[in-house]
Amino acid sequence: MKRLASIALISLAAASLSGCSTVSSVWNSWFGSDKGKPAALETLSGPATGRVVWSAKGDNINFPLSIATPADRFVVASSDGTVRALAAADGSELWRGDAGGKLLAGIGSDGRFAAVVNRDNELVVLDAGKVVWKKALPTPVIAAPLVAGERIFALTLDRQVLAFDALDGRKIWELRRPGEPLTLAKAGVLMAYKDTLIVGQGSRLAGVDPLKGQLRWEASVATPRGTNEVERLADLVGPAVRQGDVICARAFQSSVGCVNAERGSALWNRVVGGTNGIGADDQVVVAGDASDRLSAWKLANGDLAWSGDQFQHRKLSEPVLVGKQVLVGDYEGQVHLLDRDTGKTRSRLATDGSQVVAVALLNDTALVATKSGGLFAIKGE
Numbered sequence: 001m002k003r004l005a006s007i008a009l010i011s012l013a014a015a016s017l018s019g020c021s022t023v024s025s026v027w028n029s030w031f032g033s034d035k036g037k038p039a040a041l042e043t044l045s046g047p048a049t050g051r052v053v054w055s056a057k058g059d060n061i062n063f064p065l066s067i068a069t070p071a072d073r074f075v076v077a078s079s080d081g082t083v084r085a086l087a088a089a090d091g092s093e094l095w096r097g098d099a100g101g102k103l104l105a106g107i108g109s110d111g112r113f114a115a116v117v118n119r120d121n122e123l124v125v126l127d128a129g130k131v132v133w134k135k136a137l138p139t140p141v142i143a144a145p146l147v148a149g150e151r152i153f154a155l156t157l158d159r160q161v162l163a164f165d166a167l168d169g170r171k172i173w174e175l176r177r178p179g180e181p182l183t184l185a186k187a188g189v190l191m192a193y194k195d196t197l198i199v200g201q202g203s204r205l206a207g208v209d210p211l212k213g214q215l216r217w218e219a220s221v222a223t224p225r226g227t228n229e230v231e232r233l234a235d236l237v238g239p240a241v242r243q244g245d246v247i248c249a250r251a252f253q254s255s256v257g258c259v260n261a262e263r264g265s266a267l268w269n270r271v272v273g274g275t276n277g278i279g280a281d282d283q284v285v286v287a288g289d290a291s292d293r294l295s296a297w298k299l300a301n302g303d304l305a306w307s308g309d310q311f312q313h314r315k316l317s318e319p320v321l322v323g324k325q326v327l328v329g330d331y332e333g334q335v336h337l338l339d340r341d342t343g344k345t346r347s348r349l350a351t352d353g354s355q356v357v358a359v360a361l362l363n364d365t366a367l368v369a370t371k372s373g374g375l376f377a378i379k380g381e
Helices: 002-017 024-031
Strands: 050-057 073-077 082-087 093-098 103-109 113-118 122-127 130-136 146-148 151-155 161-165 171-175 190-193 196-201 204-208 215-220 236-243 246-251 255-260 265-271 284-288 294-298 304-308 320-322 325-329 334-339 345-350 356-362 365-370 374-380
Touching: 050 345, 073 103, 073 113, 073 356, 073 365, 073 374, 082 113, 093 130, 113 146, 113 151, 122 151, 146 190, 151 196, 190 236, 196 236, 204 236, 215 255, 215 265, 255 284, 294 325, 320 356, 320 365, 320 374, 325 356, 325 365, 325 374, 334 374
Parallel strands: 103 146
Antiparallel strands: 050 374, 073 082, 082 093, 103 113, 113 122, 122 130, 146 151, 151 161, 161 171, 190 196, 196 204, 204 215, 236 246, 246 255, 255 265, 284 294, 294 304, 320 325, 325 334, 334 345, 356 365, 365 374
């Protein structure tokens, strides 16, 4: 079994470096995969409940994409290294830059500084579109960096956390935790909560002092179970979501759970498979499972609100909640809008026909990114 675990770790690292965003290919080769036929789209007759307010085109996206949403703009990166800031209101380009090579991980930004990781595993930081410094990282990174408080935070594949000065690239601190037998080659959790840095460490959320790199608290989102390291793999998968003092996240193929970030204590978790990030608003937490069955749990206590299987095997993106609707994309570039309270499909919008690879929310506008590089800003009606 030790040899199997070693092979798995090598396979996961290789997958991340080749641009594959998950351990699914390794998992499926050992345990089989569900090759169900994608569900046929429902016939909808009601009025449209959303609209595309603007769209833009970029290069293909072949890495784990994230979209930064500082202030009044979306900051996006293409696989070729192009970085752009687009006004959320109308999609107009505020600035453009070039990271100088193809990218391995998505983007973090505070509106001024933007940070990406290239194929040479270099952290590249731009100031209003101009590269100001690069820094080689010690181990592979596939999670988007976090930019906050004139600092750049990076989460490596082995869950090491590094903090750099945004102005000159000086390393301020690093945080190493006891290593897990296996780590997941998929973007993890790295986000801010007030004056605390929130980091995914295995199946736990950790609150870290962003000034000193010291641990403040830890809380479990999942309880790993299984007879070997592969079955117990339950790394947290980004994006996590925040509602007030509550942060919710998915543990890979294990559960969805929420933590009170003010107290550093677990609130609830529900056993459910799946590999994508989750969505939430002040009422519900929404996630899809391994077969793309969607479920919603009440934010306050984790009670099941609804579940629906109308999109099974359609390779859904992570969901976001816009108004009182759940927005989720699929492998055909279709964007579906569901009633938040019932899970019933209300309407759908077509994009460019390629798979939806990321969705980000800024106020009342959701930005949908497709594998072909299409960007579609959608508002709910």
